[in-house]
Amino acid sequence: MSSLTWLITWGPRPPSIRQIGPWTLIGDIFDRRRPVFPAVDDQDRRAYDFKLLARIWGRFVGVILNPAGAVSAALRDPSGAREAVVWTAHGLTFVASDVPDALIRTVAADWRISVERISAAVRNPLALGAELLLDGPVALLPGEMRDLVTDETTTLWSPAAHIHRPDLIALTPSEAAAHLREAVDEAVDGLASAADVVAAEVSGGLDSSLVAAALHPRRPVRLWLNAFGPGPGADERRFVDRLSEHLDIEVTTFARHASPLTREELEAAPQRLRPSLAALDGAFDHEWAVRCADVGAQAVFTGKGGDGMLVQPATPEVFFDLWRLKGWRALASPDLVQLARLNERSVWTLLRDARRRAQADAAHPSLGLFAPLGAPSAPHPWLRDAAAWGPAKTVQVLSLLQGHGLHGPSRLTAAVDVFHPLLSQPVIEACLGLSTPQLTLGRRDRALARLAFQERLPPEILNRRSKGELTTFFGRMIADGLEDLRPWLLDGRLAALGVIDRAATEAILTRDALIRHGGYPDILVAALFEGWVRAWDQRLQA
Template sequence: MGDFLLCSRPARAALGERLSLAVRAEVERLGFTVRVLSPLAWLIVWGPRPPDLRKVGPWTLIGDVFDRRSPVFPAIEDQAPHAWDRKLLARIWGRYVGVLLAPSGEAAAVLRDPSGAREAVIWNTHGLTFIASDVPDGLVKTVADDWRISTSRLAAAVRNPLVLGAALPLDGPVALLPGEMRDLATDETHALWHPSDHVHRPDLITLRPPEAAARLRAAIEEAVNGLASAAGAVGGEISGGLDSSIVAAALHPRHEVRLWLNATGPGPGADESRFVDALEQRLAITATRFERRRSPLGLAALEAAPQRLRPSLAALDGDFDQTWADHCSAAGVQALFTGKGGDGLLIQPASPAVFTDLWRLRGWRALWSRDLVRLARLNERSVWTLVSAARSWRGPADPAPGELSLFTPFDGAAPRHPWLNEAAAWGPAKTVQVLSLLQGHGLHGASRLTAAVDVFHPLLSQPVIETCLGLSTPQLTLGRRDRALARLAFQDRLPPEIIHRRSKGELTAFFGRMIADGLDDLRPWLLDGRLAALGVIDRKGAEAALTRDALIRCGDYPDILLAALFEGWVRAWDKRLER
């Protein structure tokens, strides 16, 4: 996915004009082509599939924009503040950032689309206003000379990456949440779209399973068809799992797919070839297969990870991404479809928390639901255990630290993402669904793959997000198994092996070996690195965790991978911000 940077100057400031011209001259010297939006604003774009511009009403939308098939408008009066803008977000969807230009030509407001696929960051420097999804390396010292790394936000994000979506670990720029609009004149931010507006939507939670399945399938097909229309040569990931198979079934045969890619993991737990075989036969397609190489998480891999405005959770396995990028480039693929994000939004697993959600919706009437017995049997619990847990649940708990913690204790209360402020009213399974949506925002980050091709995650697009939020978790699981509604929705397009599959590919051992084989580089990278110098990493705890014995005993792989990723991000931004 390509990026953009927009520069706007005030209408009545001679110095602003000179500064804007100076920045523009530096931009052109670096090889960028400037597009003039008005006498006071100009724009540059870059990367794979640089974003297009589309005018919708007073807004200039930067990126991919599609009309909704069946929009559901918010119940607000036309005279209410920002009513037109809120209805706009119901009428269109895509991967875009909107900029509102004042009559004079300067930028007056910015909005970010509800999917969060494209970053939207705003800052002021020397009288100029910048709006961007990223900043090219060569321009950082020109347009962001007063930025600093925020140690407090960095420390919070490395312990709980989900808060990373709420604020940048940088002092200086302001990042919008998905669905937010910022008035640049007043510096006020307004939430035009919020998950709570769509949770348990009245028109969806009353649907019977066949009707709900049809609505879910229509949303997925709308997302796939829209995104496929935006790119030329398309490729698709097929892992053998349900989510990528659903996306493949929605793509084929309506859209021409130049390359189907399948990566086989080492070991029997990661080998999903028989499910890929079944999908190939059912859809009459042929996949290009390759085996995931086991390469150590060494210094070369750590330094090669691309770094942008936020640490990118999509860059955790660089060698794997590079292999995907090479295959796509060889086939001339411009955009690759994945099934990422489906696990959480479609509800996996069908845990006892699903009954707690039902209890929040129905109260004592939930005792007469067939879902109670089904979920108890599925999870090997008693009915009364599920009822007791449902009655006692009061809200989401903060994540607990692992047995061996790499990080120093957090000073003060751990921050919580603002999207979770109303989670106590939803129930635990619906809360996990929203948490998975926050985690999905990280999948849009930079990687070696995104540097080569555009990567589409249709299951994380607005039509699918709103449908899955609107349906209850008992509907999505049919009260008896994970992602049951999605299985019902695509049962006529997928082979029985995938529809009825209960296992899941397992790569935990793979990542454990990748870390263990790279310990000679990883230990000094973390123990003598910037996070340790800033006090974010507990050096004594890290020394204990970064051994083969500790990896075998505790398996704290996610913390180690996150620490390595964040360490690379801090080192990269230290260099960019050097004076």
């Protein structure tokens, strides 16, 4: 790097650095196999930058250094796998994916926790993908670049530019399946090339099986690992056995125990620039980290994110999207009757609802844990055009926002890199470009993915209709941890700031109320945000 620029790194392995044109890219960078360039005027001063994000993909942050060697622009890759935050202090400009505590004490004197944004984010964690919960640093959205000289932000990539690509929605089912399969292979091959030794999670579900089938036998995998939970819904070993026989791989299994959500566990969760939704099960992270270390694995593959990107389940919203694309011609769809039967509705009910429905309801359901908002929060920038996409496609973009939380820090990411290929740019663009009726073949969840990998996976997994369920697992974590969880929330910072309703929370945090109402996601999110606020209170006060 230039004499005026320093690069500080930490983590399980050092990042690569690649120079492409004016950009210095830091992280994992791969060339696209079949780039599709955006329609941009070559006279546009950002034309090169727009085309750059069509030529490459990966998990990276980019900077431009001016002739004097100072940073003049910053860029975040479209997948959102790497955070990119910018701020200035003491005449210095910082571009970071994380900030160590020692640096915070020096450069974050004017940072403040935003109670207003916390109040909005606990209700809808998907909003975490936009602004930080801190006043001071500026976060880039995935696919954004920021000119640090003019303070101008340019959106180089967004989901809206890839939804319903004309060339993709014209594909036949077999052609669309081939396109999706190539995208998954490209994502898996690229990420596998970034680490010398890799492990892979095999849950027994379709998504992790797709990733496993793309890895094996084309890429060596040192460890295949399955964690099974208590109860039949969380124990998928019979499907894992069929996959291991079909692919001829050896899978190591271990029991996933529901450890109580104790104060020690809550305080140990890493709390960095954002509350990390990936840090909710520290015991699982620890088990994975130890097993990866035992075999020398530098990275682990998962199938997370596949539900949303590949579209699961096939709900009536699929027909609503078809109606938006074709109007009355949607009635000629050969799958309309089966989709109606699957959802226990008549064809005419689907038609009526499609004509009435404008967009998906993205509201986050609540048990009443959270205090009323003074004003409704603004929608995520990626959802401003949602009314034009149809509800099922909107839900798909919401799932992409949710997927950003999976890239967050955890005790596992501190030990190894965690790769989510189904949330990488090649797969994201393929799934956004295809219509939801194509992805479900009009009648079944992830039907196109099943067709794409029908020659690589056993029938038991291709035809599986059930899905692994960990609700009971997390419910037990909460119930067994109530002794610590109640004072953690009732006497915590969120209650003091008025973010949560203390009386409602006290009524909910009992075993009887948990049995009657559930509401585990709200409780887990509140507990996680409480830890984040406490950690940042201490950092900023120091």
